Amino acid sequence: AQSVTQLDSHVSVSEGTPVLLRCNYSSSYSPSLFWYVQHPNKGLQLLLKYTSAATLVKGINGFEAEFKKSETSFHLTKPSAHMSDAAEYFCVVSDFRGNAGNMLTFGGGTRLMVKP
Amino acid sequence: DTEVTQTPKHLVMGMTNKKSLKCEQHMGHRAMYWYKQKAKKPPELMFVYSYEKLSINESVPSRFSPECPNSSLLNLHLHALQPEDSALYLCASSPSAGGLFFGEGSRLTVL
Numbered sequence: 001a002q003s004v005t006q007l008d009s010h011v012s013v014s015e016g017t018p019v020l021l022r023c024n025y026s027s028s029y030s031p032s033l034f035w036y037v038q039h040p041n042k043g044l045q046l047l048l049k050y051t052s053a054a055t056l057v058k059g060i061n062g063f064e065a066e067f068k069k070s071e072t073s074f075h076l077t078k079p080s081a082h083m084s085d086a087a088e089y090f091c092v093v094s095d096f097r098g099n100a101g102n103m104l105t106f107g108g109g110t111r112l113m114v115k116p
Numbered sequence: 117d118t119e120v121t122q123t124p125k126h127l128v129m130g131m132t133n134k135k136s137l138k139c140e141q142h143m144g145h146r147a148m149y150w151y152k153q154k155a156k157k158p159p160e161l162m163f164v165y166s167y168e169k170l171s172i173n174e175s176v177p178s179r180f181s182p183e184c185p186n187s188s189l190l191n192l193h194l195h196a197l198q199p200e201d202s203a204l205y206l207c208a209s210s211p212s213a214g215g216l217f218f219g220e221g222s223r224l225t226v227l
Binding site: 032034036041042043044045046049051090092094096099100101102103104106107108109 | 120122147149156157158159161164165166167171172204206208210212214215216217218219220221223
């Protein structure tokens with residue numbers, strides 16, 4: 001069974017300061033891991049994905065994440081927050097089941113607030 | 117811009133109404149999904165279609181009826197819903213492996 005834990009339900013940063021959103025996962029095999037962002041009243045947008053290639057993954061809008069197998073972590077970072085980064089962020093682990101599709105296990109979400 | 121298109125964006129219906137949510141993708145993905153999302157919660161899986169066949173039904177009540185007319189379209193038919201069914205309904209598609217691509221969602225309010 002897979003599980004995902006986002007360690008902070010809310011994170012508040014000032015504009016221009018670094019962002020760190022923490023995620024730990026549990027999986028019985030090599031996982032595929034994703035970060036999604038959801039702005040208010042919008043769908044989920046894929047930020048980045050890890051699928052067993054490079055452990056440091058770069059995504060859109062300046063975000064990146066590092067896969068650390070020894071720590072079972074996949075934390076999301078950004079060097080400098082922008083007001084438009086304020087949103088809900090979901091860490092997700094995927095289980096590919098062939099013809100049954102991709103089964104996603106979501107973390108509980110982290111709400112990022114950015115202060116001017 | 118999302119490549120998964122959902123209509124309508126907003127829907128208000130009474131408990132005796134019949135309505136449908138529609139989803140379309142033209143990325144050639146053969147798996148399509150319906151999720152339900154309540155406020156301040158992660159999405160919950162409802163149905164998965166793979167190669168136009170229903171492969172997963174997460175014990176969803178029969179008042180929700182999915183349909184996949186072809187590889188690009190996915191519908192969710194709604195009948196006799198309850199107020200607690202009010203939520204954001206998200207459609208997604210995926211290639212054979214990798215992440216899901218989500219639409220913008222349909223915001224449903226049941227009166």
